[in-house]
Amino acid sequence: MATKKIRKAVFPVAGMGTRFLPATKAVPKELLPVVDRPLIQYAVDEALEAGIETMIFVNGRGKGAIEDHFDMAFELEATQAARGKSVAALEGTRLKPGNAVFVRQQEPLGLGHAIWCARDIVGDEPFAIILPDEFMHGAPGKGCMKQMVDAYEQTGGNLICALEVPMEQTPSYGVLDPGAQSGALTEVKGLVEKPAAGTAPSNLIIAGRYVLQPEVMKILETQEAGAGGEIQLTDAMASMIGDQPFHGVTFDGQRFDCGSKAGYIEANLALALEREDIGAHIREFAKKLVG
Numbered sequence: 114m115a116t117k118k119i120r121k122a123v124f125p126v127a128g129m130g131t132r133f134l135p136a137t138k139a140v141p142k143e144l145l146p147v148v149d150r151p152l153i154q155y156a157v158d159e160a161l162e163a164g165i166e167t168m169i170f171v172n173g174r175g176k177g178a179i180e181d182h183f184d185m186a187f188e189l190e191a192t193q194a195a196r197g198k199s200v201a202a203l204e205g206t207r208l209k210p211g212n213a214v215f216v217r218q219q220e221p222l223g224l225g226h227a228i229w230c231a232r233d234i235v236g237d238e239p240f241a242i243i244l245p246d247e248f249m250h251g252a253p254g255k256g257c258m259k260q261m262v263d264a265y266e267q268t269g270g271n272l273i274c275a276l277e278v279p280m281e282q283t284p285s286y287g288v289l290d291p292g293a294q295s296g297a298l299t300e301v302k303g304l305v306e307k308p309a310a311g312t313a314p315s316n317l318i319i320a321g322r323y324v325l326q327p328e329v330m331k332i333l334e335t336q337e338a339g340a341g342g343e344i345q346l347t348d349a350m351a352s353m354i355g356d357q358p359f360h361g362v363t364f365d366g367q368r369f370d371c372g373s374k375a376g377y378i379e380a381n382l383a384l385a386l387e388r389e390d391i392g393a394h395i396r397e398f399a400k401k402l403v404g
């Protein structure tokens with residue numbers, strides 16, 4: 114199928130990170146590290162791996178450190194160079210000039226509103242959305258967004274990452290009403306944001322990754338507040354179903370909900386165990402710790 118290339122990704126990063134206070138009082142939650150890379154760096158790397166060039170950050174007040182993270186660290190780099198030391202660890206923190214765009218969401222009016230704040234930068238082309246606290250860990254070269262962009266080249270239209278969770282967790286998420294399934298693809302017949310307990314149409318949730326057509330921005334412009342009194346992206350997407358193809362993609366990899374403390378610790382442990390430099394040490398320590 115002839116599809117327009119996905120060149121842009123939107124990263125909503127304006128949230129206050131209240132679940133991680135006091136850690137996130139002065140440090141944006143997106144800069145919390147999993148081992149030694151901040152969550153936002155994994156998200157950007159995932160987008161780059163999928164061939165995406167322009168990263169659009171929808172940021173909020175007091176979180177300018179995210180912008181600094183993707184800039185040159187002049188003093189650090191000059192000092193390390195003068196000492197003959199490597200700055201290889203900074204690889205990936207600098208995007209091509211002009212490829213990191215920052216817009217502000219002035220008020221916390223919801224995810225749908227945050228995405229809408231990027232409308233003029235996205236323009237009239239399909240785009241990706243990555244929620245950095247949904248940490249998706251795939252095999253090298255096969256990250257979640259890469260898998261979604263590959264699927265998009267087959268299906269066109271709109272895609273969300275679909276993930277099975279225990280039924281009792283569905284009230285915390287956007288939930289799919291699934292249709293026919295074929296391999297990793299599930300047709301989406303409906304979407305509901307944060308369904309009341311016992312009412313979810315399935316246990317398949319939207320796991321923080323989207324490939325959407327630009328028409329969603331027009332819908333968001335007049336989208337009324339939904340669950341939690343917020344303007345919901347899920348509601349805007351729901352009204353596109355039927356007009357455009359809509360599929361869920363099952364991610365082949367591991368998902369860590371780094372919006373929760375337990376998920377964040379799990380991610381750190383899992384990635385530490387994979388590391389050549391510290392993996393063996395952490396494995397021994399964990400064994401001793403749990404007896």
Ligand code: G1P
Nearest residue numbers: 224247286287318319320321347
């Ligand atoms: C958002 C979305 C929801 C999605 C979730 C994934 O909810 O609105 O549809 O399932 O992210 O983490 P939030 O976590 O911002 O409440």
